[in-house]
Amino acid sequence: MTTNTPDLLTALSCPIPISDYPTVLMAHGGGGSLSQMLIERMFLQAFDNPTLELMHDGAVINLPPAMSEENQGEGTRLAFSTDSFVVNPLFFPGGDIGSLAVHGTVNDLAMCGARPLGLSAGLILEEGLPMDDLWRVVQSMQGAAQKAGVSIVTGDTKVVDRGKGDGVFINTTGIGLIPAGVHVSPLRAQPGDLVLINGDIADHGIAIMSMREGLEFETAIESDSASLNDLVEGVLAAGGEHVHVLRDPTRGGVASALNEIAQKAGVGVQLVEKQIPIQEQVRGACEILGFDPLYVANEGKCIAIVAPEAADEVLAAMRAHPLGENAAIIGEVVAEHPRRVFMRSRIGGLRVVDMLSGEQLPRIC
Amino acid sequence: MTTNTPDLLTALSCPIPISDYPTVLMAHGGGGSLSQMLIERMFLQAFDNPTLELMHDGAVINLPPAMSEENQGEGTRLAFSTDSFVVNPLFFPGGDIGSLAVHGTVNDLAMCGARPLGLSAGLILEEGLPMDDLWRVVQSMQGAAQKAGVSIVTGDTKVVDRGKGDGVFINTTGIGLIPAGVHVSPLRAQPGDLVLINGDIADHGIAIMSMREGLEFETAIESDSASLNDLVEGVLAAGGEHVHVLRDPTRGGVASALNEIAQKAGVGVQLVEKQIPIQEQVRGACEILGFDPLYVANEGKCIAIVAPEAADEVLAAMRAHPLGENAAIIGEVVAEHPRRVFMRSRIGGLRVVDMLSGEQLPRIC
Numbered sequence: 102m103t104t105n106t107p108d109l110l111t112a113l114s115c116p117i118p119i120s121d122y123p124t125v126l127m128a129h130g131g132g133g134s135l136s137q138m139l140i141e142r143m144f145l146q147a148f149d150n151p152t153l154e155l156m157h158d159g160a161v162i163n164l165p166p167a168m169s170e171e172n173q174g175e176g177t178r179l180a181f182s183t184d185s186f187v188v189n190p191l192f193f194p195g196g197d198i199g200s201l202a203v204h205g206t207v208n209d210l211a212m213c214g215a216r217p218l219g220l221s222a223g224l225i226l227e228e229g230l231p232m233d234d235l236w237r238v239v240q241s242m243q244g245a246a247q248k249a250g251v252s253i254v255t256g257d258t259k260v261v262d263r264g265k266g267d268g269v270f271i272n273t274t275g276i277g278l279i280p281a282g283v284h285v286s287p288l289r290a291q292p293g294d295l296v297l298i299n300g301d302i303a304d305h306g307i308a309i310m311s312m313r314e315g316l317e318f319e320t321a322i323e324s325d326s327a328s329l330n331d332l333v334e335g336v337l338a339a340g341g342e343h344v345h346v347l348r349d350p351t352r353g354g355v356a357s358a359l360n361e362i363a364q365k366a367g368v369g370v371q372l373v374e375k376q377i378p379i380q381e382q383v384r385g386a387c388e389i390l391g392f393d394p395l396y397v398a399n400e401g402k403c404i405a406i407v408a409p410e411a412a413d414e415v416l417a418a419m420r421a422h423p424l425g426e427n428a429a430i431i432g433e434v435v436a437e438h439p440r441r442v443f444m445r446s447r448i449g450g451l452r453v454v455d456m457l458s459g460e461q462l463p464r465i466c
Numbered sequence: 467m468t469t470n471t472p473d474l475l476t477a478l479s480c481p482i483p484i485s486d487y488p489t490v491l492m493a494h495g496g497g498g499s500l501s502q503m504l505i506e507r508m509f510l511q512a513f514d515n516p517t518l519e520l521m522h523d524g525a526v527i528n529l530p531p532a533m534s535e536e537n538q539g540e541g542t543r544l545a546f547s548t549d550s551f552v553v554n555p556l557f558f559p560g561g562d563i564g565s566l567a568v569h570g571t572v573n574d575l576a577m578c579g580a581r582p583l584g585l586s587a588g589l590i591l592e593e594g595l596p597m598d599d600l601w602r603v604v605q606s607m608q609g610a611a612q613k614a615g616v617s618i619v620t621g622d623t624k625v626v627d628r629g630k631g632d633g634v635f636i637n638t639t640g641i642g643l644i645p646a647g648v649h650v651s652p653l654r655a656q657p658g659d660l661v662l663i664n665g666d667i668a669d670h671g672i673a674i675m676s677m678r679e680g681l682e683f684e685t686a687i688e689s690d691s692a693s694l695n696d697l698v699e700g701v702l703a704a705g706g707e708h709v710h711v712l713r714d715p716t717r718g719g720v721a722s723a724l725n726e727i728a729q730k731a732g733v734g735v736q737l738v739e740k741q742i743p744i745q746e747q748v749r750g751a752c753e754i755l756g757f758d759p760l761y762v763a764n765e766g767k768c769i770a771i772v773a774p775e776a777a778d779e780v781l782a783a784m785r786a787h788p789l790g791e792n793a794a795i796i797g798e799v800v801a802e803h804p805r806r807v808f809m810r811s812r813i814g815g816l817r818v819v820d821m822l823s824g825e826q827l828p829r830i831c
Binding site for chain 2: 113115116117119122123124125126127128129130131136139140143144147148150152153159160162164165177179181182183184185186187218219221222223224225226227228229230231232233235236239240242243246252253254255256257258259260261262264265266267270272274276278463464
């Protein structure tokens with residue numbers, strides 16, 4: 102499984118430079134470059150194994166081959182993905198931590214091309230949480246699970262002392278089956294592919310931040326939090342093998358998701374700003390709050406990287422779905438500037454879209 | 467999946483009486499009767515589905531039957547189990563939160579009779595956690611995973627603000643394959659079965675509490691935290707279909723585990739106190755601290771409920787394993803007093819061993 106024995110590991114000193122980072126910072130969980138450093142230098146090094154290395158939205162596990170005959174020669178492939186939710190506040194316009202926790206993990210499975218088989222729910226409650234708030238969260242989880250056609254099949258509850266938690270944290274972990282013939286992976290992005298998204302960006306992060314900052318708008322900005330498995334079924338039906346990569350641009354937004362893919366696949370990505378859908382109100386809020394919407398979290402958006410010959414069909418499939426009315430082609434994969442993302446701005450210039458360095462939006466999910 | 471629509475659910479009032487329990491208490495996570503109430507009245511009601519209903523250590527998911535031919539006519543069965551760890555302190559004699567998190571979920575899979583396929587790790591870090599502590603925890607997780615022969619294949623990290631967490635909380639979720647022919651379930655306990663355990667009880671809880679209370683002993687009491695999958699392989703090889711139930715007596719101890727099984731299976735359980743293995747030092751610490759060792763958490767113990775004709779073989783298999791040297795037959799399943807656990811004391815009396823009502827040991831796992 103790995104060449105590191107426990108003894109060797111114990112002898113290793115901390116792979117994060119303690120002089121620079123003596124303690125964990127909020128930015129280590131922000132989805133940007135400090136998160137990436139923690140994952141790559143610490144977790145990937147320690148947990149070294151080929152499945153983990155892919156850094157997909159979830160792991161793909163091949164079941165023993167005995168039962169694969171009817172499966173087009175492929176073994177049964179399970180997707181397996183985990184996510185913890187610590188969003189603050191617990192209830193926000195368009196959702197709450199319960200529905201978000203279900204959507205998040207259903208979506209991570211969907212981004213592996215998998216159909217969900219079941220979810221687990223691990224709750225960490227803070228002593229003193231109003232019982233009725235817990236009930237609202239639990240109902241919301243179940244509502245979201247039913248809507249996505251998945252069951253919460255196992256769970257666990259812990260309680261921590263007052264002041265040692267924050268209301269409720271939820272871990273959801275999901276397993277799903279990847280249908281034969283579906284092969285999506287960040288490694289499959291290749292020059293010429295087009296980059297699609299199923300609608301307006303930055304709604305989730307701005308809904309949360311507006312609420313935290315007490316900003317008021319004519320109509321409330323709502324989170325886009327939703328399960329994308331049904332939309333992804335349509336995308337895969339329309340694009341088949343031509344669908345190369347699926348990724349939900351959550352923490353760190355579209356910019357971080359595309360940077361990760363560009364780095365993994367060794368390709369460049371070029372976005373076209375004017376093609377990126379965004380609500381006027383959200384753009385305005387981003388300006389007021391000082392955020393670049395490309396880095397703001399989405400919780401109901403899917404980036405699909407698709408061979409050019411299938412892009413129109415995939416776009417049509419997205420638009421035919423209630424969660425994809427504003428779907429658009431927002432850029433392309435290029436051979437130039439490998440591992441980097443650029444964007445053609447509205448006024449025609451080309452600018453670098455870097456990995457987020459610090460921590461822009463704490464506890465957004 | 468369920469007959470409750472989201473709208474109907476929303477209309478339901480909180481199933482926990484708010485007048486009695488307006489907020490979440492520490493005891494709601496203690497593994498006793500308040501935990502059970504929360505699970506049964508709130509979670510089982512909301513997440514209603516046949517898999518969840520079993521309240522096993524994990525869910526058993528049947529894969530679609532297409533690929534089952536070589537599998538003795540049984541479909542492929544996955545075990546799926548989740549657990550969050552909030553133990554305080556993070557480091558304790560015999561282990562730490564990292565190894566504990568791996569052992570706990572490996573064991574939950576093993577208690578379903580499953581061989582682990584992979585683990586996920588979801589970390590919730592508190593801002594300000596020393597980076598070196600995180601590294602120790604991560605190394606310990608990997609060491610435990612290697613020892614159990616399982617990989618951590620997917621993960622997630624969140625950071626919460628200082629004072630909103632407590633160093634590190636870890637969720638581990640595991641999936642495993644249940645071999646054909648293995649059928650363990652709390653429902654299979656039946657009168658005449660014998661109750662076995664692989665060694666001394668109460669070590670884990672007392673190791674934690676001694677440290678918290680600053681108790682000193684001639685030799686430190688160490689947690690029994692360990693992965694039991696290898697021991698369970700031996701148990702199943704020795705007992706086969708005669709192994710009816712496997713259960714790890716963690717939170718709430720041996721008493722709570724056996725009460726749950728008795729309730730589920732509608733049988734009685736009768737323990738014999740003098741046969742229950744316990745270290746003298748641990749018994750002494752229990753007296754000082756005012757705990758009944760039957761209710762104290764174990765993290766490397768397995769209760770096996772076995773048909774009488776296989777009990778000797780299973781006991782021998784346990785004793786042949788490094789984690790089972792002190793294995794013993796500690797009681798039997800009886801038809802009398804269904805749903806209740808009794809114990810024949812050292813002086814010959816028969817006493818009720820109830821479900822733990824309050825919360826005895828907070829944040830023990």
